[in-house]
Amino acid sequence: MPVSHSVESSAESFERVRRAYTDVMTVAAPEPQSPAMARLLEFVFVEVWQRPALSRRERRFVTLACVAAADAETPLRDHVYAALNSGDVTITEIREAVLHFAVYAGWPKAARFNMIVDELWERINTENGLEPPQPEPLLPMATPSDPEDRLATGEQAFKDINCLAFAPTRDNPYSGAGILNFVFGEMWLRPGLGRKERRLITVTCVAFQDAPYPILSHVYAALKSRDLSFDEIDELALHFAAHYGWPKAAHLDQTIAEQKQRVSREWDAEAG
Structure with a gap:
């Protein structure tokens, strides 16, 4: 008996999903348990992941x-x-x-x-x-270990990364020890x-x-x-x-x- 066009289309569609899913996930694609799941897999892995604007x-x-x-x-x-x-x-x-x-x-x-x-x-x-x-190896750190140098580095990095002309003050733990010392004085600058x-x-x-x-x-x-x-x-x-x-x-x-x-x-x- 000839295979209907709709069945052929469904099989071809799942083959595209299977290839795209395997390419992204590096394992075999699951069998969709419903038409809705089949469409979801097709949208995410065939359409979204394959778009060129992001690798x-x-x-x-x-x-x-x-x-x-x-x-x-x-x-x-x-x-x-x-x-x-x-x-x-x-x-x-x-x-x-x-x-x-x-x-x-x-x-x-x-x-x-x-x-x-x-x-x-x-x-x-x-x-x-x-x-x-x-x-x-964790050490040596790529950022300064001297506290004053580290805060100064954090202030400059904060300005550069946020495209701002100012940095937060050092007068409280959140902005001084957290934002300047660690987030911008260390983390954003790690290699x-x-x-x-x-x-x-x-x-x-x-x-x-x-x-x-x-x-x-x-x-x-x-x-x-x-x-x-x-x-x-x-x-x-x-x-x-x-x-x-x-x-x-x-x-x-x-x-x-x-x-x-x-x-x-x-x-x-x-x-x-």
Whole structure:
């Protein structure tokens, strides 16, 4: 009996999903349990992950932040495994991503993220018949150890990274010991992860928080610094929507639109 056109189309559609899913996740695609799940897999892996404005590697950092924040154990395990097993993200980079995530999403969630990274890195090496290599040495630090130099470094980094002419004061633990000493005096300057990757993680994290100023300031800085292009940050919003949810992505998208206008005006003024 001839196969109907609809069955052929369904089979062809799932074959596209299977190839795309396997390419991203490095394991075989699950059999969809419903038409809705089949369509969801097709949208996420065939349409979103294959779009050109962000590379697959760059999408890893957005995705990891989303699933680590969502307290979704299986997706977190799946995406940590895929990021490492694909070779898109090195163990040094993903460990650095955990630290960056801890600052912008919270240490308790990052603790679970870190445990899963260690567990799956060991699994990947075991699957390949290897002993997990020794981690990168913590010392020496790349940033100053002298307290005054470290605070001064943090002040300058705060200005550079946030594209601002000022830095917060040193007169309380939050801004002095936290923001200047650690976040900008140490973390943003660590060599294990590039500035662009840190922007991707940061914008993702502030997008799922309900704190209005951080989302505005970090979207602005990502664009004003040109670390992320207009097309790239629009793509980040779509990827974020697929992996964390459309309501919060709608707020991110609105903020992006506003900050693109602001940055464009500033660039026009600077150009004379």
